[in-house]
Amino acid sequence: MTAESPLAIEASGLVKTFGETRAVDGVDLAVPTGSVYGVLGPNGAGKTTTIRMLATLLRPDAGSARVFGHDIVREADAVRGSVSLTGQLASVDEELTGRENLILLGRLLGHGIPAARERADELLDAFGLEASAGKLVKNYSGGMRRRLDIAASIVVTPRLLFLDEPTTGLDPRSRNQVWEIVRLMVSAGTTILLCTQYLEEADQLAEGIAVIDRGRVIAEGTPAQLKASVGAGSLHVRLLDPAQRPQAERVLSARIGTTHLEVDPAALSTPCGDADQAAEAIAELGRNGIAVAGFSLGQPSLDEVFLALTGRPADEDAETATTEERVA
Amino acid sequence: MSTTPTTGAAVSTASEQEALRKAIASGTRPPRASAFAACRAFAWRGILKIKHVPEQLMDATITPVLFTLMFTYMFGGAIAGSTKDYLQFILPGIVVQSVLFTTVYSGVALNTDMTRGVVDRFRSLPLWRPAPLVGAVAGDSIRAFSAGAVVVVLGLILGFRPDGGVLGVLGAILVVLVFAFALAWVFTTLGLVMRSPSAVMNTGFMALFPLIFLSNIFVAPETLPAALEAFVDVNPITHLVTATRGLMDGNADGGDIALVLGEAALLTAIFIPLTSRYYRKAG
Numbered sequence: 005m006t007a008e009s010p011l012a013i014e015a016s017g018l019v020k021t022f023g024e025t026r027a028v029d030g031v032d033l034a035v036p037t038g039s040v041y042g043v044l045g046p047n048g049a050g051k052t053t054t055i056r057m058l059a060t061l062l063r064p065d066a067g068s069a070r071v072f073g074h075d076i077v078r079e080a081d082a083v084r085g086s087v088s089l090t091g092q093l094a095s096v097d098e099e100l101t102g103r104e105n106l107i108l109l110g111r112l113l114g115h116g117i118p119a120a121r122e123r124a125d126e127l128l129d130a131f132g133l134e135a136s137a138g139k140l141v142k143n144y145s146g147g148m149r150r151r152l153d154i155a156a157s158i159v160v161t162p163r164l165l166f167l168d169e170p171t172t173g174l175d176p177r178s179r180n181q182v183w184e185i186v187r188l189m190v191s192a193g194t195t196i197l198l199c200t201q202y203l204e205e206a207d208q209l210a211e212g213i214a215v216i217d218r219g220r221v222i223a224e225g226t227p228a229q230l231k232a233s234v235g236a237g238s239l240h241v242r243l244l245d246p247a248q249r250p251q252a253e254r255v256l257s258a259r260i261g262t263t264h265l266e267v268d269p270a271a272l273s274t275p276c277g278d279a280d281q282a283a284e285a286i287a288e289l290g291r292n293g294i295a296v297a298g299f300s301l302g303q304p305s306l307d308e309v310f311l312a313l314t315g316r317p318a319d320e321d322a323e324t325a326t327t328e329e330r331v332a
Numbered sequence: 333m334s335t336t337p338t339t340g341a342a343v344s345t346a347s348e349q350e351a352l353r354k355a356i357a358s359g360t361r362p363p364r365a366s367a368f369a370a371c372r373a374f375a376w377r378g379i380l381k382i383k384h385v386p387e388q389l390m391d392a393t394i395t396p397v398l399f400t401l402m403f404t405y406m407f408g409g410a411i412a413g414s415t416k417d418y419l420q421f422i423l424p425g426i427v428v429q430s431v432l433f434t435t436v437y438s439g440v441a442l443n444t445d446m447t448r449g450v451v452d453r454f455r456s457l458p459l460w461r462p463a464p465l466v467g468a469v470a471g472d473s474i475r476a477f478s479a480g481a482v483v484v485v486l487g488l489i490l491g492f493r494p495d496g497g498v499l500g501v502l503g504a505i506l507v508v509l510v511f512a513f514a515l516a517w518v519f520t521t522l523g524l525v526m527r528s529p530s531a532v533m534n535t536g537f538m539a540l541f542p543l544i545f546l547s548n549i550f551v552a553p554e555t556l557p558a559a560l561e562a563f564v565d566v567n568p569i570t571h572l573v574t575a576t577r578g579l580m581d582g583n584a585d586g587g588d589i590a591l592v593l594g595e596a597a598l599l600t601a602i603f604i605p606l607t608s609r610y611y612r613k614a615g
C-alpha cells in the first residue's frame with residue numbers, strides 16, 4: 005500500500021440511501037493529486053453525503069472508494085491519517101474559544117501541549133484571528149468561523165482536504181479570503197475536494213468539475229468544457245418597472261435570442277457571450293423607452309447549467325429535497 | 333446569484349499571504365496521539381466547557397444541597413427519631429444519589445454534541461475510536477466530584493461525623509466516582525439512541541429514580557415489606573451505598589467494595605463497546 009497513486013480519490017459506484025431517499029446513487033469520481041476538484045450541485049444533490057463517505061464518516065451501502073490508494077472502509081484509519089474535513093456545518097466547537105479549538109486539535113493530532121499552543125498561535129496569526137483568539141466561537145461572525153474552521157483543518161496540513169460549501173453565506177470579502185487560502189494550499193501540494201453550489205466558485209478554483217444531481221454525476225469536465233456545453237454566459241437585465249418586462253423580452257429576443265424570465269418579476273436573462281452584442285441590446289432597450297435598473301454579463305449560474313444539462317431548473321430539486329426532509 | 337463577474341482579487345497584503353503560506357507549509361504531522369493523550373485532551377475539552385459555563389456546576393451542586401437539607405430536617409425526626417442520627421445514616425446515601433444523578437448529563441451532553449458539526453471532525457481524525465467518549469465521561473467526573481464534595485462539606489457543617497476519617501471519606505468518594513463513571517456509559521448509550529437532549533434527560537431520570545428510592549439510602553431494608561426488601565437487596569445502588577457507608581463509618585467490608593467494583597466493571601464492559609459502536613455508526 006505504499007505505492008504512490010496518481011489519484012487522490014478514486015470512487016466507483018458509491019451508493020448511500022436513507023430510508024426511501026437515494027441520497028447518493030452510483031457516484032464515480034477520479035480526482036487527480038494536487039488539484040482542486042469541484043463537485044457542483046443544488047441543494048439535496050448528495051454532495052455532503054458523498055464527502056461524508058469519502059471522509060470515513062458514513063459507510064457506503066454499495067460501491068467502493070480509495071483515498072491515496074487506501075480503501076475508505078477497510079483502511080479507514082489510514083484514510084483518516086491523510087485527510088481533513090471542513091464540513092458544511094462549522095466543524096469547530098462553538099463552546100470553546102478559537103484558540104482552545106486549535107490547541108485541542110493539535111493535541112488530538114499528536115502534538116504535546118507546548119507544540120499545540122505554538123501551532124495554534126501561528127495559525128491564529130496567519131488567519132487574522134489573533135484578536136478573537138480568546139472569544140467563544142459561538143460569538144464569531146460567519147467569516148471568522150469559516151477561517152477558524154479551515155485553520156482547524158490544517159493544524160496538520162492534510163494531503164487531501166474536503167471543503168463542503170466553504171463560502172455559502174459569506175460576504176464577498178470573506179469569500180475571497182477563503183479562495184485565497186484554497187489557492188495557497190493547492191500550491192503547497194494539498195489536493196482539495198470542493199463542494200459548491202456556485203459555478204463561479206468552481207470555475208475560479210477547480211481544474212475539474214463533476215456536476216451532480218439527485219445522487220448522480222450528470223456531467224464532468226474542466227470548467228471551460230462545462231461552460232462550453234452550457235453556453236458562454238448570459239446577459240441579466242433588471243428593469244425599473246416590471247410592467248415593461250414583456251416589451252423588454254421582445255427586444256432582447258429579437259436582438260440576441262431566447263429570453264428567459266426570472267423569478268424576480270423585474271428581471272430577465274438571455275444567453276450571450278459577447279460584450280458588444282450585450283451593449284447593443286441594452287442601448288436598444290433605452291431607445292425603446294425601457295428603463296433599466298441594472299444589468300450584468302456573467303457566467304452561467306448553476307440554474308442555467310442545470311437547465312442546459314437536465315432541461316429543468318435546479319430549484320425543483322431543492323423543493324423536493326426539503327419536503328422529503330420535513331416528511332422524514 | 334453569481335452573475336457579477338468577479339476575479340477573486342487578493343484581499344490580503346503580501347506579508348499576510350506570506351504568513352499563510354508559512355503556516356500551511358509548517359503543518360508537519362507529529363506521531364499519532366496515544367489513546368491516553370487523546371482521552372486526556374477530550375477530558376480537557378469537557379473541563380473547559382465547565383469553565384466557560386460555570387452555571388452547569390450550580391445545577392449539579394444545588395440539588396444535592398436541597399436534598400440534604402430536606403431529608404435531614406423533614407424526615408429525620410419521623411424516620412430516625414432525631415435529625416442528628418438520621419444525618420449520620422443518610423449522608424453517605426445522599427452522596428451516592430447526588431453523584432449518580434450527574435451521570436445522566438454525560439448522555440445529555442453527548443446527544444447535544446451529536447447535532448453539531450464538530451463531531452464530524454472528531455470522527456474523521458485518526459484516533460483511538462472511543463477516545464472522545466472516554467475523555468468526555470472522565471471530564472464529567474469533575475461535575476460528579478463537585479456534587480459529592482458539596483454534600484460531604486454540608487454534612488460536616490450540619491454535624492455529620494464520619495468515623496472512617498479523612499481517608500474513609502475520600503475512599504468512599506472514590507468508589508462512588510468509579511461507579512458513576514461506569515453508570516455514565518449507560519446514559520451515553522441512551523444519548524446516542526434518543527432523539528433529543530430532553531428525551532435523554534427524562535428517560536435517564538425516570539430510570540434512575542426508582543433505583544435510587546428503592547435502595548437503602550433512606551431506610552434500612554429490614555423495615556420494608558418482603559417483596560420490596562428483595563428488590564432493594566439486589567439493587568446495585570444498595571451495594572454501592574453499603575460500601576460507601578462502610579468506608580465513611582470506618583467499618584468497610586472488603587466484599588462489599590469488591591461487589592461494587594465488579595458491578596462497575598460489568599457495566600463498563602457492556603456499555604463502552606455499545607456506545608462506541610453507536611458513535612461510530614452515527615451520521
Ligand SMILES: Nc1ncnc2c1ncn2[C@@H]1O[C@H](COP(=O)(O)OP(=O)(O)OP(=O)(O)O)[C@@H](O)[C@H]1O
Nearest residue numbers: 022025027046047048049050051052053325329615
Ligand atoms: N442523515 C440523513 N438522514 C436522512 N436523509 C438524509 C440524511 N443526510 C442526507 N439526507 C438526504 O439525502 C439527500 C442528499 O443530501 P446531501 O446533504 O448529501 O445533499 P447536498 O448536496 O449536500 O445538499 P446541500 O447543498 O443542501 O448541502 C437529501 O435529500 C437529504 O434530505
Ligand SMILES: [Mg+2]
Nearest residue numbers: 051052053092
Ligand atoms: Mg451539503
